[in-house]
Amino acid sequence: MQIKPQYVQPVIMAGIMAFLMTAVVTWLNLGFPPDYLSRWMHAFAVAWPIAVAAAFVAIPIAQRAARRIVAALSS
Secondary structure, eight states: OOOOHHHHHHHHHHHHHHHHHHHHHHHHHHOSOTTHHHHHHHHHHHHHHHHHHHHHHHHHHHHHHHHHHHHHHHO
Protein backbone atom coordinates (compact mmCIF):
# COMPACT_ATOMS: atom_id res chain seq x y z
CA MET A 1 0.00 0.00 0.00
CA GLN A 2 1.33 3.40 -0.97
CA ILE A 3 0.80 6.26 1.47
CA LYS A 4 -0.52 9.33 -0.30
CA PRO A 5 0.35 12.92 0.66
CA GLN A 6 -3.32 13.91 0.84
CA TYR A 7 -3.70 11.54 3.80
CA VAL A 8 -0.48 12.51 5.58
CA GLN A 9 -0.83 16.30 5.22
CA PRO A 10 -4.02 16.63 7.34
CA VAL A 11 -2.45 14.54 10.12
CA ILE A 12 0.66 16.76 10.22
CA MET A 13 -1.35 19.97 9.93
CA ALA A 14 -3.72 18.88 12.69
CA GLY A 15 -0.78 17.93 14.91
CA ILE A 16 0.86 21.33 14.52
CA MET A 17 -2.41 23.18 15.08
CA ALA A 18 -3.41 21.07 18.09
CA PHE A 19 0.07 21.42 19.59
CA LEU A 20 0.03 25.21 19.38
CA MET A 21 -3.61 25.70 20.31
CA THR A 22 -3.51 23.42 23.34
CA ALA A 23 -0.39 25.21 24.56
CA VAL A 24 -2.10 28.59 24.37
CA VAL A 25 -5.46 27.48 25.77
CA THR A 26 -3.81 25.60 28.63
CA TRP A 27 -1.75 28.69 29.46
CA LEU A 28 -4.80 30.98 29.26
CA ASN A 29 -6.82 28.72 31.56
CA LEU A 30 -4.12 27.80 34.09
CA GLY A 31 -1.15 30.12 33.73
CA PHE A 32 2.08 28.21 34.31
CA PRO A 33 1.49 25.90 37.29
CA PRO A 34 4.15 23.32 38.17
CA ASP A 35 2.26 20.61 36.24
CA TYR A 36 1.70 22.79 33.14
CA LEU A 37 3.63 20.49 30.81
CA SER A 38 1.75 17.34 31.82
CA ARG A 39 -1.62 19.12 31.55
CA TRP A 40 -0.66 20.52 28.15
CA MET A 41 0.45 17.12 26.86
CA HIS A 42 -2.78 15.55 28.11
CA ALA A 43 -4.81 18.23 26.30
CA PHE A 44 -2.72 17.69 23.16
CA ALA A 45 -3.20 13.91 23.28
CA VAL A 46 -6.97 14.41 23.42
CA ALA A 47 -7.08 17.23 20.84
CA TRP A 48 -4.88 15.76 18.09
CA PRO A 49 -7.13 12.86 17.05
CA ILE A 50 -10.14 15.17 17.09
CA ALA A 51 -8.25 17.73 15.01
CA VAL A 52 -7.28 15.03 12.49
CA ALA A 53 -10.90 14.01 12.02
CA ALA A 54 -11.93 17.65 11.71
CA ALA A 55 -9.18 18.29 9.15
CA PHE A 56 -10.32 15.43 6.93
CA VAL A 57 -13.83 16.91 6.97
CA ALA A 58 -12.84 20.58 6.73
CA ILE A 59 -10.14 20.47 4.06
CA PRO A 60 -12.43 19.48 1.15
CA ILE A 61 -15.00 22.06 2.26
CA ALA A 62 -12.34 24.77 2.49
CA GLN A 63 -10.94 23.82 -0.93
CA ARG A 64 -14.37 24.10 -2.57
CA ALA A 65 -15.06 27.40 -0.82
CA ALA A 66 -11.67 28.79 -1.85
CA ARG A 67 -12.26 27.82 -5.50
CA ARG A 68 -15.66 29.52 -5.47
CA ILE A 69 -14.29 32.68 -3.84
CA VAL A 70 -11.38 32.90 -6.29
CA ALA A 71 -13.73 32.29 -9.22
CA ALA A 72 -16.12 34.98 -8.00
CA LEU A 73 -13.32 37.47 -7.47
CA SER A 74 -11.77 36.68 -10.85
CA SER A 75 -14.93 37.32 -12.83
